[in-house]
Amino acid sequence: MPMLTISLEAPGKFVALPDAPAPEVPAGHALVRVHRIGICGTDLHAYRGRQPFFNYPRILGHELGVEVVEPGDPAAGLKRGDRCSVEPYLNCGRCVACRRGKPNCCTQLKVLGVHTDGGMRPLIAVPAHKLHASATLSYDQLALVETLGIGAHAVERAEPAAGEYVLVIGAGPIGLSVVQFAQAAGARVAVMDTSARRLEFCRRQLQIDRLVDASAPDADARILELGGGEGPTIVFDATGNAASMTAAFKRPAAGGKLVFVGLVQGDLTFNDPEFHRRELTVFASRNARPETFRAIVAAIEAGRIDTSPWITHRLTLADVPAAFEAVAADPTLLKAMVSVPAEG
Numbered sequence: 001m002p003m004l005t006i007s008l009e010a011p012g013k014f015v016a017l018p019d020a021p022a023p024e025v026p027a028g029h030a031l032v033r034v035h036r037i038g039i040c041g042t043d044l045h046a047y048r049g050r051q052p053f054f055n056y057p058r059i060l061g062h063e064l065g066v067e068v069v070e071p072g073d074p075a076a077g078l079k080r081g082d083r084c085s086v087e088p089y090l091n092c093g094r095c096v097a098c099r100r101g102k103p104n105c106c107t108q109l110k111v112l113g114v115h116t117d118g119g120m121r122p123l124i125a126v127p128a129h130k131l132h133a134s135a136t137l138s139y140d141q142l143a144l145v146e147t148l149g150i151g152a153h154a155v156e157r158a159e160p161a162a163g164e165y166v167l168v169i170g171a172g173p174i175g176l177s178v179v180q181f182a183q184a185a186g187a188r189v190a191v192m193d194t195s196a197r198r199l200e201f202c203r204r205q206l207q208i209d210r211l212v213d214a215s216a217p218d219a220d221a222r223i224l225e226l227g228g229g230e231g232p233t234i235v236f237d238a239t240g241n242a243a244s245m246t247a248a249f250k251r252p253a254a255g256g257k258l259v260f261v262g263l264v265q266g267d268l269t270f271n272d273p274e275f276h277r278r279e280l281t282v283f284a285s286r287n288a289r290p291e292t293f294r295a296i297v298a299a300i301e302a303g304r305i306d307t308s309p310w311i312t313h314r315l316t317l318a319d320v321p322a323a324f325e326a327v328a329a330d331p332t333l334l335k336a337m338v339s340v341p342a343e344g
């Protein structure tokens with residue numbers, strides 16, 4: 001079988017390695033065949049040379065829909081042919097975060113496909129306990145679980161109640177995954193973005209009718225109006241924009257919560273009297289926990305999360321070196337899905 005591997009050699013430069021050797025399979029690992037690879041902001045940043053702490057060359061691919069070839073560790077309960085999502089957060093298992101059930105923020109965390117070589121190849125070895133199987137999900141759906149996990153974990157952090165007024169700032173892929181899980185929790189969800197096209201996507205694809213144009217001079221009044229005169233008690237900022245995140249401190253109602261899903265490289269400041277007067281709770285949200293992966297698989301299986309709006313672009317693994325630039329530059333990009341044909 002040909003072993004076509006695609007490696008990001010340097011910013012802007014993917015190369016095809018046609019005869020890469022099959023991976024070694026260490027103890028505790030399963031060997032899996034990669035069927036789908038989702039492309040996300042991290043991959044685009046790596047491609048553009050803008051991902052901090054990133055080393056080249058690197059085999060990208062951390063959003064994976066895979067099939068078990070060699071189950072490895074029997075304790076993981078996998079069998080040959082199982083279809084799985086991959087939890088790409090490789091954690092140490094010993095640090096303070098791991099011991100307390102938070103491997104998503106392990107002090108030694110390495111993300112498969114970012115800090116170690118990932119899934120842009122037909123076969124990969126992954127720790128067996130990082131595989132989350134489903135009998136019914138498609139490979140496309142399994143590859144979307146990691147992206148959905150970013151939003152699902154953020155929503156778990158804030159624990160919205162049914163009917164609670166929630167504002168999601170930023171309607172890119174991370175914001176949209178927050179929106180879907182906040183909707184599934186029964187919250188009254190409003191979305192704010194500067195892009196009319198993204199807001200229209202929320203209206204058409206996610207049936208959101210509480211929309212706020214962030215660049216409009218009356219945006220603050222509009223947020224209050226959508227809440228019946230009261231501000232949102234949970235605000236998610238998924239912009240990764242320092243100005244938006246700084247402004248977000250003033251948006252939650254008294255007693256409310258603010259969740260930073262996106263991040264910036266630098267400092268954020270806030271006004272302490274404003275923060276104290278409303279007794280805000282501020283959360284960071286990073287990656288997702290293993291329980292979240294299992295919950296997302298179950299939610300898609302049960303039809304509580306609709307994956308149909310997500311995939312906007314498709315390409316094959318062999319197309320990546322020639323086609324990636326056009327995909328990366330397309331403003332309508334939400335999720336590009338790379339498929340790996342059986343013969344390479």
Ligand SMILES: [Zn+2]
Pocket residue numbers: 039040041042062063146147
């Ligand atoms: Zn991702």
Ligand SMILES: [Zn+2]
Pocket residue numbers: 091092093094095096097098099103106107108109
């Ligand atoms: Zn750890």
